[in-house]
Amino acid sequence: MYFLLAILTSFSVSFLLTPIVISVLRKAKIGDVPGGRKIHKKFTPSMGGIAFMVATYVSLAIWGWQFPLPDIRYLLGAIALMFFVGFRDDMVELNPKHKLLGQLVSVLLVVVAGDIRIKEFHGFLGIEELPLIVSYLFTSFVLLALTNAFNLIDGLDGLAGTIATISLSLLGVWFYVQGLESFAVLSFSLLGGILAFLVFNWHPAKIFMGDTGSLALGFSIGSLIVAFMEYNAALPQGAFMKMEPSFTMGVVLMIYPLYDMARVFTRRISKGRHPMSADKSHVHHFLLRSGLKHNQVALLLGTIQLGLIGLVIALGSYSDNIVLPILSAVVLLLGSRLDKITVKSLKKRVHREPKVLDLRPLDASRRIKIKVENQTVESGNMNLN
Numbered sequence: 001m002y003f004l005l006a007i008l009t010s011f012s013v014s015f016l017l018t019p020i021v022i023s024v025l026r027k028a029k030i031g032d033v034p035g036g037r038k039i040h041k042k043f044t045p046s047m048g049g050i051a052f053m054v055a056t057y058v059s060l061a062i063w064g065w066q067f068p069l070p071d072i073r074y075l076l077g078a079i080a081l082m083f084f085v086g087f088r089d090d091m092v093e094l095n096p097k098h099k100l101l102g103q104l105v106s107v108l109l110v111v112v113a114g115d116i117r118i119k120e121f122h123g124f125l126g127i128e129e130l131p132l133i134v135s136y137l138f139t140s141f142v143l144l145a146l147t148n149a150f151n152l153i154d155g156l157d158g159l160a161g162t163i164a165t166i167s168l169s170l171l172g173v174w175f176y177v178q179g180l181e182s183f184a185v186l187s188f189s190l191l192g193g194i195l196a197f198l199v200f201n202w203h204p205a206k207i208f209m210g211d212t213g214s215l216a217l218g219f220s221i222g223s224l225i226v227a228f229m230e231y232n233a234a235l236p237q238g239a240f241m242k243m244e245p246s247f248t249m250g251v252v253l254m255i256y257p258l259y260d261m262a263r264v265f266t267r268r269i270s271k272g273r274h275p276m277s278a279d280k281s282h283v284h285h286f287l288l289r290s291g292l293k294h295n296q297v298a299l300l301l302g303t304i305q306l307g308l309i310g311l312v313i314a315l316g317s318y319s320d321n322i323v324l325p326i327l328s329a330v331v332l333l334l335g336s337r338l339d340k341i342t343v344k345s346l347k348k349r350v351h352r353e354p355k356v357l358d359l360r361p362l363d364a365s366r367r368i369k370i371k372v373e374n375q376t377v378e379s380g381n382m383n384l385n
Contacts, residue, residue, distance in 0.1 A: 012191030015057035049213020052193030059189040067181040074114030086211035124320040149257035150218025157203035203294035290345040
């Protein structure tokens with residue numbers, strides 16, 4: 001009951017606060033202006049993360065006191081720090097090195113102080129328990145990758161919110177069933193805030209997350225996934241809702257952002273460009289070019305994400321050594337198919353559209369005859385008033 005109230009509280013605060021944030025940002029002219037690689041057509045405020053992150057902490061303050069929140073106090077502090085890193089970057093663009101440093105401090109708070117880390121591979125690639133320093137380094141790399149991968153998909157109305165809703169819903173239910181109340185209330189509080197934000201972020205979006213929201217949200221989901229992987233692996237064999245294979249289940253919860261990041265980085269590097277340089281090579285850009293609308297792209301990618309999660313669950317009787325390669329192969333196959341369909345669709349659209357400099361003579365049936373008759377103007381009295 002308390003978890004439902006946490007969702008409702010966060011939803012209500014976010015729903016009431018977002019219009020205020022929109023109004024303030026419009027007056028302050030803080031947002032994204034159309035042009036360049038921006039795909040929206042009018043000025044749009046871009047710090048929507050303020051509303052749903054404030055709503056999350058309000059909900060936690062009201063309903064979280066009865067749960068053992070001290071065990072995630074470092075996580076809550078790290079999320080708040082990541083929020084301010086994004087807020088600072090949205091207000092005045094941060095130097096990439098300073099931005100990465102701020103992210104790294106948040107990551108170390110979770111990994112070292114909060115001890116939320118990947119401690120073993122559970123037999124994947126023949127690796128069991130990781131040495132402490134390797135565990136710290138690998139988990140830090142994973143959290144930074146998940147945070148920035150999620151940040152990169154926040155370029156389409158409703159997309160990041162849709163992916164977050166799927167992951168947070170599954171994580172919240174799993175933590176609740178396993179009696180991990182502190183992680184459950186955090187997941188559900190974030191979920192309520194995101195659901196309200198989607199009301200205003202759905203196409204046509206009235207506000208964007210900005211780094212203020214995408215960095216904090218991506219980092220939160222990444223941290224919850226790492227916690228899920230470790231607690232899930234620690235469950236005894238045959239326990240209710242023990243998700244197998246453990247490592248792959250953690251990967252699939254953020255498979256779309258990870259694939260999209262790997263895809264664009266590979267494309268940019270292959271063309272001799274910096275992997276962080278901005279362009280329109282993301283999956284959602286390709287789908288838009290194929291003729292789909294913003295909401296259709298968000299729903300399609302969300303459905304694919306759910307389908308891939310279902311695939312991993314269906315293969316639960318197999319090990320990570322088998323399921324992760326299968327998942328990777330399916331994702332790469334879908335990505336390749338997507339590229340082919342998009343290019344084919346673009347060629348058809350270009351062929352149908354009239355050419356700007358087409359000077360071919362019109363068919364006789366399409367010619368328009370214009371007859372001009374001689375007319376005279378007779379002089380006379382004219383009123384010049």
